[in-house]
Amino acid sequence: MNSDSSTGPSRATARRAFEERRRRRSIAIATTSTVVFVGLVVLLVPRMPRWDRVKQSFFSGEQFADSFPRLLDAFVLDLKIFAWSVPIILGFGMLVALARVSRNPALFPIRALCVIYVDLMRGVPVLLWIYLIGFGVPGLGLDRPWNSPLLWGTVALCLTYSSYVSEVFRSGIEGVHESQRAAARSLGLTHGQTLRLVVIPQAVRRVIPPLMNDLVSLQKDVALVSLIGPIEILRQAGIDKSKFANFTPYVVAAVIFLCITVPLTRTADWLLARERRRTGGTRIAA
Amino acid sequence: MTALLSIRNVHKSFGSNDVLRGISLDVPRGSVVAFIGASGSGKSTLLRCLNLLEPIDDGEIILDGTDISAPGFDANVARRDVGLVFQSYNLFPHMNVLRNVTLALTHAAGIAKDEAESTAKELLDRFGLADKARAYPEQLSGGQQQRVAIIRAVALRPSVLLLDEVTAALDPQLVGEVLDLIAELRNSGMTMLMATHEMNFARDVADTVCFLHEGTIHEMGRPDEVLESPREERTKAFLARTMRR
Numbered sequence: 001m002n003s004d005s006s007t008g009p010s011r012a013t014a015r016r017a018f019e020e021r022r023r024r025r026s027i028a029i030a031t032t033s034t035v036v037f038v039g040l041v042v043l044l045v046p047r048m049p050r051w052d053r054v055k056q057s058f059f060s061g062e063q064f065a066d067s068f069p070r071l072l073d074a075f076v077l078d079l080k081i082f083a084w085s086v087p088i089i090l091g092f093g094m095l096v097a098l099a100r101v102s103r104n105p106a107l108f109p110i111r112a113l114c115v116i117y118v119d120l121m122r123g124v125p126v127l128l129w130i131y132l133i134g135f136g137v138p139g140l141g142l143d144r145p146w147n148s149p150l151l152w153g154t155v156a157l158c159l160t161y162s163s164y165v166s167e168v169f170r171s172g173i174e175g176v177h178e179s180q181r182a183a184a185r186s187l188g189l190t191h192g193q194t195l196r197l198v199v200i201p202q203a204v205r206r207v208i209p210p211l212m213n214d215l216v217s218l219q220k221d222v223a224l225v226s227l228i229g230p231i232e233i234l235r236q237a238g239i240d241k242s243k244f245a246n247f248t249p250y251v252v253a254a255v256i257f258l259c260i261t262v263p264l265t266r267t268a269d270w271l272l273a274r275e276r277r278r279t280g281g282t283r284i285a286a
Numbered sequence: 287m288t289a290l291l292s293i294r295n296v297h298k299s300f301g302s303n304d305v306l307r308g309i310s311l312d313v314p315r316g317s318v319v320a321f322i323g324a325s326g327s328g329k330s331t332l333l334r335c336l337n338l339l340e341p342i343d344d345g346e347i348i349l350d351g352t353d354i355s356a357p358g359f360d361a362n363v364a365r366r367d368v369g370l371v372f373q374s375y376n377l378f379p380h381m382n383v384l385r386n387v388t389l390a391l392t393h394a395a396g397i398a399k400d401e402a403e404s405t406a407k408e409l410l411d412r413f414g415l416a417d418k419a420r421a422y423p424e425q426l427s428g429g430q431q432q433r434v435a436i437i438r439a440v441a442l443r444p445s446v447l448l449l450d451e452v453t454a455a456l457d458p459q460l461v462g463e464v465l466d467l468i469a470e471l472r473n474s475g476m477t478m479l480m481a482t483h484e485m486n487f488a489r490d491v492a493d494t495v496c497f498l499h500e501g502t503i504h505e506m507g508r509p510d511e512v513l514e515s516p517r518e519e520r521t522k523a524f525l526a527r528t529m530r531r
């Protein structure tokens with residue numbers, strides 16, 4: 001009895017003190033090295049050759065203040081395109097995924113079409129589709145509003161990203177274990193009910209992290225639509241840059257993008273880590 | 287005595303692998319049949335065929351006078367009447383216990399939500415799981431999960447319940463609670479067919495034991511006959527191997 005009550009707590013206390021010392025030491029080391037590093041940057045960077053030119057050209061405070069509101073305004077268009085595209089992409093991507101995993105013989109032509117569609121979209125750069133559809137379709141001489149490059153550029157973006165997303169959904173659906181389907185069918189649920197109530201909810205849950213990554217890419221690629229005309233943030237930055245012969249507007253645009261994409265990426269990473277913990281880290285193909 | 291379930295000359299093969307080669311068996315209402323046999327002898331396949339999860343190649347499965355294996359018969363209706371419980375529980379991980387139990391009631395049997403929930407709660411209560419109704423499967427022990435899986439099948443009020451090695455995946459100390467549930471179902475008159483490696487349990491609960499070998503029922507009879515004094519050499523060899531473990 002006394003061996004337990006005497007050595008137990010004292011050893012635990014010693015261990016805790018040891019851990020505490022170790023923790024303090026790492027904090028001290030990290031702090032020192034950070035201070036030294038920042039000091040070096042502050043000291044050395046301004047001594048770089050032509051630092052004044054770099055500062056004036058990329059980090060001009062005045063230019064920043066001048067461009068920021070205009071670029072933020074222009075960014076609203078990016079956000080609008082993004083907001084319109086996401087539901088379309090998720091819906092269409094899911095339909096394509098369902099068509100590809102279906103075994104109904106009547107759907108064979110649709111299935112074949114989906115395979116071709118996904119191959120075409122994934123195999124060609126987004127930019128090329130945006131040029132092809134965004135310039136090409138309005139060039140057919142359609143009436144307003146059907147001749148808008150903005151509309152067709154967005155269509156191109158939706159078509160490409162739907163194909164990526166359909167592959168993500170498909171891997172999620174195929175990743176749901178066969179025994180789940182067997183259990184649902186054994187209870188008398190139909191094939192459709194099994195998909196809707198058992199398979200798809202589990203598939204969606206497990207693909208949320210890779211899906212988020214695709215949405216982050218989409219958020220950035222929205223800017224590509226600028227190349228066919230619409231004045232969104234990237235184009236506005238280009239206009240500002242030419243007008244003032246200064247690159248700061250591009251830096252402003254980058255900062256605005258980062259404000260959106262960094263939190264999104266961090267959330268995706270966090271979701272992925274959580275999913276890995278839950279499933280033992282084996283089942284996700286991102 | 288007419289049988290509730292009549293299995294007649296059922297054949298099933300996977301490619302060139304003839305797994306079931308003419309299984310015939312009459313199961314009276316309220317009786318319990320245990321299938322024993324080596325791994326790969328076709329116990330799971332037979333149970334999956336009876337639930338129509340696997341289409342059979344030849345033969346008939348007559349339930350209460352109706353050939354449920356006939357081409358064109360609505361398998362979804364038949365499946366509600368022939369419950370199947372799996373070795374690996376297969377609960378739906380994204381639904382809580384209550385919804386696991388009510389899902390087929392509301393969506394397959396067309397029962398109203400309130401009624402389904404009160405049925406489910408009654409059963410959970412009866413089998414000591416009332417406090418787990420809102421829990422998710424991953425929060426339950428293996429034994430609790432398997433009991434929920436059995437309740438999920440029983441909730442549909444099937445005529446026959448098929449149990450495929452329902453204790454095989456459980457830690458030894460959790461086997462008892464599941465076997466108790468099955469014994470209670472038996473006492474309430476449930477007709478059951480079960481594949482099992484639990485010879486003692488088969489002896490206690492089953493009215494008939496069938497030894498499957500190479501796709502046929504090689505020997506069958508009362509548990510004391512088949513398990514204590516088997517007539518066939520193969521049965522003896524199998525039991526000797528099993529008992530030694």
Ligand SMILES: Nc1ncnc2c1ncn2[C@@H]1O[C@H](COP(=O)(O)OP(=O)(O)OP(=O)(O)O)[C@@H](O)[C@H]1O
Pocket residue numbers: 300303305323324325326327328329330331332
């Ligand atoms: N879906 C399938 N496709 C192909 N072969 C299968 C399939 N299911 C089962 N088999 C084969 O059928 C045979 C019988 O398998 P089954 O699972 O019915 O045996 P079992 O008696 O349940 O064995 P165990 O005691 O290991 O559970 C095995 O040879 C198996 O490989």
Ligand SMILES: [Mg+2]
Pocket residue numbers: 329330331450451481
């Ligand atoms: Mg088996």
